[in-house]
Amino acid sequence: MSETDVFQQHISRQYDHELLDVRGRIMTLGGLVEAQVESAVAALSSGDVELARKVIEDDYKVNSLEVAIDEECTQILALRQPTARDLRLIVGIIKAIADLERIGDEAKRIAYQAIDLAGHFPKRNQLSELERLAESVRAMLRKALDAFARMDVDASIQVVKDDRQIDRQYEGIMRQQITYMMEDARSIPTSLDIMWSARSLERIGDRSCNLCEYVIYYTTGKNIRHVSIEQIAQELQES
Amino acid sequence: MSETDVFQQHISRQYDHELLDVRGRIMTLGGLVEAQVESAVAALSSGDVELARKVIEDDYKVNSLEVAIDEECTQILALRQPTARDLRLIVGIIKAIADLERIGDEAKRIAYQAIDLAGHFPKRNQLSELERLAESVRAMLRKALDAFARMDVDASIQVVKDDRQIDRQYEGIMRQQITYMMEDARSIPTSLDIMWSARSLERIGDRSCNLCEYVIYYTTGKNIRHVSIEQIAQELQES
Numbered sequence: 001m002s003e004t005d006v007f008q009q010h011i012s013r014q015y016d017h018e019l020l021d022v023r024g025r026i027m028t029l030g031g032l033v034e035a036q037v038e039s040a041v042a043a044l045s046s047g048d049v050e051l052a053r054k055v056i057e058d059d060y061k062v063n064s065l066e067v068a069i070d071e072e073c074t075q076i077l078a079l080r081q082p083t084a085r086d087l088r089l090i091v092g093i094i095k096a097i098a099d100l101e102r103i104g105d106e107a108k109r110i111a112y113q114a115i116d117l118a119g120h121f122p123k124r125n126q127l128s129e130l131e132r133l134a135e136s137v138r139a140m141l142r143k144a145l146d147a148f149a150r151m152d153v154d155a156s157i158q159v160v161k162d163d164r165q166i167d168r169q170y171e172g173i174m175r176q177q178i179t180y181m182m183e184d185a186r187s188i189p190t191s192l193d194i195m196w197s198a199r200s201l202e203r204i205g206d207r208s209c210n211l212c213e214y215v216i217y218y219t220t221g222k223n224i225r226h227v228s229i230e231q232i233a234q235e236l237q238e239s
Numbered sequence: 240m241s242e243t244d245v246f247q248q249h250i251s252r253q254y255d256h257e258l259l260d261v262r263g264r265i266m267t268l269g270g271l272v273e274a275q276v277e278s279a280v281a282a283l284s285s286g287d288v289e290l291a292r293k294v295i296e297d298d299y300k301v302n303s304l305e306v307a308i309d310e311e312c313t314q315i316l317a318l319r320q321p322t323a324r325d326l327r328l329i330v331g332i333i334k335a336i337a338d339l340e341r342i343g344d345e346a347k348r349i350a351y352q353a354i355d356l357a358g359h360f361p362k363r364n365q366l367s368e369l370e371r372l373a374e375s376v377r378a379m380l381r382k383a384l385d386a387f388a389r390m391d392v393d394a395s396i397q398v399v400k401d402d403r404q405i406d407r408q409y410e411g412i413m414r415q416q417i418t419y420m421m422e423d424a425r426s427i428p429t430s431l432d433i434m435w436s437a438r439s440l441e442r443i444g445d446r447s448c449n450l451c452e453y454v455i456y457y458t459t460g461k462n463i464r465h466v467s468i469e470q471i472a473q474e475l476q477e478s
Contacts, residue, residue, distance in 0.1 A: 004278040034294040042409035070462065074330055091313055094330065095337065178427065185421050192417070223309065 015080050019089065022072055023149070026093055026100075029065045029192045030145040036062065037141065037204060040110035041134040044197060045127060047118040055111035062104035066097045073097075087220065092214035096148065099207040103141065106200040108209075113200075117193040126187075129176060130194055130201075133169045137201045137208075140166060141146035144208035153219045157233055158208070166205040173198045254319050258328065261311055262388070265332055265339075268304045269384040272339045275301065275346035276380065276443060278372040282353040283436060285368060291357075294350035301343035303412045305336045312336075327460065331453035335387065338446040342380065345439040345446075352439075356432040366427075368415060369433055369440075370407045376440045376447075379405060383447035392458045395451035396472055406443040 036055055043052035073094050075080065082090055140162050147155035177191040177198075217223055220236065275294055282291035312333050315321065321329055379401055386394035416430040416437075456462055459475065 060465070067462050067464065074326065077316065077330070078322045078326050083317045087313065087317050090317070091333065094333070098334065098337070178431070181420065181427050182424050185424055188417065188420050188427075222305050225306065226299070 015076075018072075018076055018080070019086070022069060022076065022090075022093060025065070025072070026097060027068050027145070027149055029062065029069060029097060029100050030148070032062055032065065033103045034138070034141055034145065036104055036107035037110075038136060040107040040114065041138070041201075043111055043114040043129070044117060044134075045131055047114070047121075049115050049118050050233050052111040052114040052118075056108055059104055059108045062101055066101040066104075069096060069097050085218065088218045092218045096168055096211050099210045103204050103207050109200045110197050113193045113197045117190065119195075120190045120193065121226050122190045122194070126180070126190065126194065129169070133166070133173060133198060133201050134167060136162075136166055137205050139206055141208045144211040147215055148211050151215055151219055153216055154238065156215040156225060157236075159212045160209050163205050163209050170198055170202040170205075183205050254315075257311075257315055257319070258325070261308060261315065261329075261332060264304070264308050264311070265336060266384070266388055268308060268336060268339050269387070270291065271304065272342045272346070273302055273344055273377070273380055273384065276349075276377060279346040279353065280370070280440075282350055283356060283373075283402050284370055286353070286357040286360075288354050288357050291350040291353040292328045295347050298343055298347045301340055305340040305343075308336050308370065309333060315427070324457065327457045335453050338449045342443050342446050345443050348439045352432045352436045356429065356436075359429040359432065361429045361433070365419070365433065368408070368412050369437055371427050372405070372412060372437060372440050374407060375401075375405055376444050379444055380447045386454055387450050390454055390458055392475065394410040394453055395454040396475075398451045399448050402444050402448050405441060409437055409441040409444075426440035 015220055036058060039051055040055045042048065043055065073090050076090055077087075080086075115176045140159060143155065143162070144159050146152070147159060173196060177195050180187045213223075222235070275297060278290055279294045281287065282294065312329050315329055316326075319325075379398060382394065383398050385391070386398060413434060416434050419426045420430045437451070452462075452464055461474070
C-alpha cells in the first residue's frame with residue numbers, strides 16, 4: 001500500500017468516524033426530545049406543575065445540542081465536501097435536527113398548557129382522549145427515530161401512513177371539545193388548553209413524518225414531500 | 240493570464256451565476272408566498288370563498304418551487320463544494336426555503352379558516368383586530384424578505400425586534416375572543432376560526448424571524464437562535 005493510500009484510508013476512516021459521531025448525536029437529541037414530550041404529557045395528565053416547569057427549563061438542552069450538531073454538519077460539509085449519499089445524509093441531518101428542535105418547542109408549549117390547565121381542574125374523562133392521542137404520537141416519534149437510526153425505508157413509509165390515524169384522533173378531540181364549550185361556557189378555558197395541546201401533539205406527528213421523508217430521500221434520492229405515500233410505495237416497489 | 244487562470248475564472252463566473260440564480264429564485268418563492276398570505280387574509284376579511292379555494296389550490300406552486308430550489312442547492316454543494324461564506328449562504332438558503340414553504344402552509348390554513356368563517360357571518364368589528372395583526376405580519380414578512388435579499392444585518396435585527404409587537408397583538412386577540420366566547424356560546428365557532436387564524440399569522444411572524452436569523456448567521460457566522468436580540472445587537476456593536 002502506498003503512502004498516499006494509507007493517508008487516504010486514514011482520512012476516510014476519520015471521516016467515517018465523524019459521520020458515525022454525528023449520527024450518534026442525532027440519536028441523543030432524539031432521545032432528549034422524546035423524554036421532553038413524555039414529561040410534558042405526564043405533567044398535563046397529572047397536573048404536576050413542577051414537572052411542567054422542568055420541561056420548560058430543559059428546553060435549552062435541546063437547543064444547544066441542535067446548534068452543536070448543526071455546526072458539526074457545516075464543518076463536515078466544508079472540510080470533507082461529501083457527494084452523493086454522504087451529502088444527502090448531511091443535508092438530511094441538518095433538516096432532521098431542525099424538526100427535532102421544533103418537536104422540543106411543541107413539548108414546551110404542552111408544558112405551558114399543563115401549567116394553565118392545572119389551574120382549571122379538568123374532569124378526568126376530558127383528558128382521556130388527549131392521553132390516547134399523546135400515546136399514539138409518542139409511539140410514532142419513537143418509530144420515526146428508529147427508522148432514522150437504521151435508515152429503514154419500509155418502516156418510514158409505515159410511519160407516514162400512521163399519521164392519518166393521528167389526524168383522525170386529533171379531529172375527534174377538536175369536535176368533542178367544541179361540543180363541551182357550547183354546552184357549558186365554564187368549560188371554555190379547559191377546552192382551549194386541551195385543543196392547543198392536541199394541536200401541538202398533531203404537529204409532533206407531522207414533524208415525525210418529516211424525519212421519515214428524509215430517510216426516503218437519503219436512501220432513494222427521491223424527494224417525497226408533497227407526493228402521496230401510495231405513489232411512493234408504488235414507485236419503490238416498481239424500481 | 241494563463242490558460243488555467245482563464246478556466247478558473249470561467250468556473251468561478253459560472254458559479255457566481257449559479258449563486259445569483261438561486262438567490263433570484265428564492266426571491267420568486269418569497270414573492271409567491273407573500274401573495275398567498277395576502278390572498279388568504281383578503282379571503283378571510285371579505286368572506287370570498289373562491290379566493291380562499293384559489294390559495295389552497297396554488298399551494299402546489301410553492302411546494303414545487305421549494306423542491307426545485309432545494310435540489311439546486313444540493314447540486315451546488317455536490318459540484319462546487321463551497322466553503323466559508325458561500326457554504327453558509329447555501330445552508331442558509333436550504334433552511335430559508337423550508338420556512339417559506341411552511342409560511343405557504345400557514346396561508347393555506349388561513350384559507351381553510353376563511354371558508355369555514357364565511358359560513359358563520361362574523362360581525363365586522365370581530366375581524367378588525369385580526370386584520371391589524373395580518374397587516375403587521377405581512378409588513379414583517381416583506382421586511383424579512385428584503386433583509387434576506389440584501390443580506391442586511393441591521394434590518395434583520397429590526398425584524399426580530401418587531402416580532403415582540405406581533406406577539407402582543409396576538410395575545411390581545413386571544414384574550415378578546417375568550418371573552419366573546421364566555422359571553423355568548425353562539426360566537427364559539429367564529430371565535431375559534433379567528434383564534435386559529437391569529438395563531439397562523441403569529442407563526443408566519445416567527446418564520447419571518449427565522450429568515451433574519453439566517454442573514455445574521457451568513458453575515459457574521461454567528462448562530463443567534465436561542466440568544467436574546469439585545470445580546471446580538473450588543474455583540475455586533477462591540478465587534
